[in-house]
Amino acid sequence: MKFVKNQPSDDTLDLVCRMCPLHLLEPGEKIKCLKKGQVLEVLTDYDGALEDIPAWCEKCGQEFIGMEEDEDCYKLYIRKTN
Amino acid sequence: MKRVYMDHASATPVRKPVVEAMLPYFDQHFGNPSAVYDMGSKIKQVMEEQRAKVARLIGAKAEQIIFTSSGAEANNLAIKGVSLAGQKKGNHIIVSAIEHHSVLNSARFFERMNFEVTFLPVDEYGLVDPERLLGAIRPETILVSVMHANNEIGTIEPIPELAVICKEKGVIFHTDAVATVGNIPVDVNELNVDLLSLSGVSLGAPKGVGALYFRDKLRLMPLIHGGIQESGRRGGTENVPAIVGLGKASELAAGELTDKMNYMQNLRNLLVAGIQERIDQIKYTGHPEKRLPGHASFCIGAIEGEALLFMLNQQGIYVNTGSACASKALKTSPVLVAIGIPADLAQGSIVFTIHNSNTVEEIEYVLEKLPFAVGKLRSLSPIWREKAAA
Numbered sequence: 001m002k003f004v005k006n007q008p009s010d011d012t013l014d015l016v017c018r019m020c021p022l023h024l025l026e027p028g029e030k031i032k033c034l035k036k037g038q039v040l041e042v043l044t045d046y047d048g049a050l051e052d053i054p055a056w057c058e059k060c061g062q063e064f065i066g067m068e069e070d071e072d073c074y075k076l077y078i079r080k081t082n
Numbered sequence: 083m084k085r086v087y088m089d090h091a092s093a094t095p096v097r098k099p100v101v102e103a104m105l106p107y108f109d110q111h112f113g114n115p116s117a118v119y120d121m122g123s124k125i126k127q128v129m130e131e132q133r134a135k136v137a138r139l140i141g142a143k144a145e146q147i148i149f150t151s152s153g154a155e156a157n158n159l160a161i162k163g164v165s166l167a168g169q170k171k172g173n174h175i176i177v178s179a180i181e182h183h184s185v186l187n188s189a190r191f192f193e194r195m196n197f198e199v200t201f202l203p204v205d206e207y208g209l210v211d212p213e214r215l216l217g218a219i220r221p222e223t224i225l226v227s228v229m230h231a232n233n234e235i236g237t238i239e240p241i242p243e244l245a246v247i248c249k250e251k252g253v254i255f256h257t258d259a260v261a262t263v264g265n266i267p268v269d270v271n272e273l274n275v276d277l278l279s280l281s282g283v284s285l286g287a288p289k290g291v292g293a294l295y296f297r298d299k300l301r302l303m304p305l306i307h308g309g310i311q312e313s314g315r316r317g318g319t320e321n322v323p324a325i326v327g328l329g330k331a332s333e334l335a336a337g338e339l340t341d342k343m344n345y346m347q348n349l350r351n352l353l354v355a356g357i358q359e360r361i362d363q364i365k366y367t368g369h370p371e372k373r374l375p376g377h378a379s380f381c382i383g384a385i386e387g388e389a390l391l392f393m394l395n396q397q398g399i400y401v402n403t404g405s406a407c408a409s410k411a412l413k414t415s416p417v418l419v420a421i422g423i424p425a426d427l428a429q430g431s432i433v434f435t436i437h438n439s440n441t442v443e444e445i446e447y448v449l450e451k452l453p454f455a456v457g458k459l460r461s462l463s464p465i466w467r468e469k470a471a472a
Contacts, residue, residue: 014301016301017167017301017302017303018304019307021309021310022313072170
């Protein structure tokens with residue numbers, strides 16, 4: 001797992017309290033609205049996202065930048081590359 | 083026998099266009115909206131159209147609506163969903179003392195889970211005092227819930243004034259609008275609320291469907307975990323026919339509210355004046371002006387509300403004694419206790435909820451039969467005989 005600190009982002013998707021498979025479906029939809037090179041911040045409290053989101057990024061050709069642990073959730077950062 | 087139904091807060095007839103809209107979704111268009119093939123995706127699209135119709139009725143966006151099985155579920159989802167999602171921030175909830183049981187009991191459930199709950203008192207009309215709310219908010223308060231209008235006494239609460247206090251204090255505000263949506267204008271932006279519950283029951287939609295409005299970016303723990311339904315906020319295959327019914331009823335309600343309100347208010351005023359003229363020792367409960375247009379509630383001295391209800395039933399008149407839960411449990415209504423009605427007078431509670439399907443002739447029929455029923459019951463009452471002798 002790659003860790004980051006104070007990673008800037010262009011948009012945020014709050015998925016706290018929501019579980020599988022929303023942690024994959026919603027970023028997929030949201031990233032369509034971003035421009036190439038922009039960064040999406042995903043907030044989640046679902047542990048499964050820590051494995052699933054980097055794997056999903058690899059599969060979809062997006063760049064997984066890293067994650068930061070916050071007080072009540074994880075923050076995961078994805079850069080749109082295609 | 084003549085049938086006069088004036089208990090529309092409990093249930094309304096499902097409107098003909100609503101039934102017609104629903105029917106194809108039982109057998110012809112029965113696909114699962116989550117299925118990816120067109121028999122599913124087309125249903126999903128229809129469901130999203132209904133979401134937009136419900137949203138339009140209350141000034142919301144479609145994506146801010148979660149379909150539920152009832153107003154009670156919407157209330158549960160609001161109270162429990164916000165409390166569970168926000169428990170790291172605080173463990174204090176405030177609800178008014180006259181809320182529906184689905185709010186009161188959800189709050190009491192959290193008392194068992196180390197939350198603190200303040201049951202906010204109301205005045206003699208059932209109104210929550212904004213100053214009192216301000217005084218009850220603590221740093222650890224995460225949620226306030228005050229109903230838009232009370233189903234037993236009809237009083238409409240000053241929601242925008244209460245909501246603005248919560249906004250300033252950073253506290254989430256929920257209102258139970260089951261009694262108001264379809265009866266008076268309801269706009270989530272004017273009310274300034276974070277969450278709002280509604281039900282099909284008061285809209286001429288079928289029973290078994292409701293909705294919760296939630297503002298953007300609000301965290302809500304689901305009560306029913308499942309799949310992707312309702313964007314992961316409420317699991318379970320959706321009740322498509324009922325949702326279509328709710329959508330159609332919302333669409334119809336939006337266009338006819340002003341006329342409906344005026345009509346119901348006129349009938350209500352006729353009923354209230356007639357009852358007050360014909361029956362003595364009677365108290366009109368709730369606020370005289372700030373109340374639902376079709377709502378008339380009384381406490382009649384030396385009468386047992388349940389007995390009166392059965393006598394009226396024999397005449398084909400269907401009304402209520404207040405909260406169905408309290409009356410079935412033979413308990414004094416907590417709403418009447420909260421507004422300071424003495425226990426003996428509270429026993430004589432009777433509630434009329436008028437709809438635009440009622441007529442002047444029906445009001446006249448009630449005014450003819452009600453005084454007779456009251457007189458008959460009072461003639462059997464030792465309390466009444468003692469009073470008369472004194």
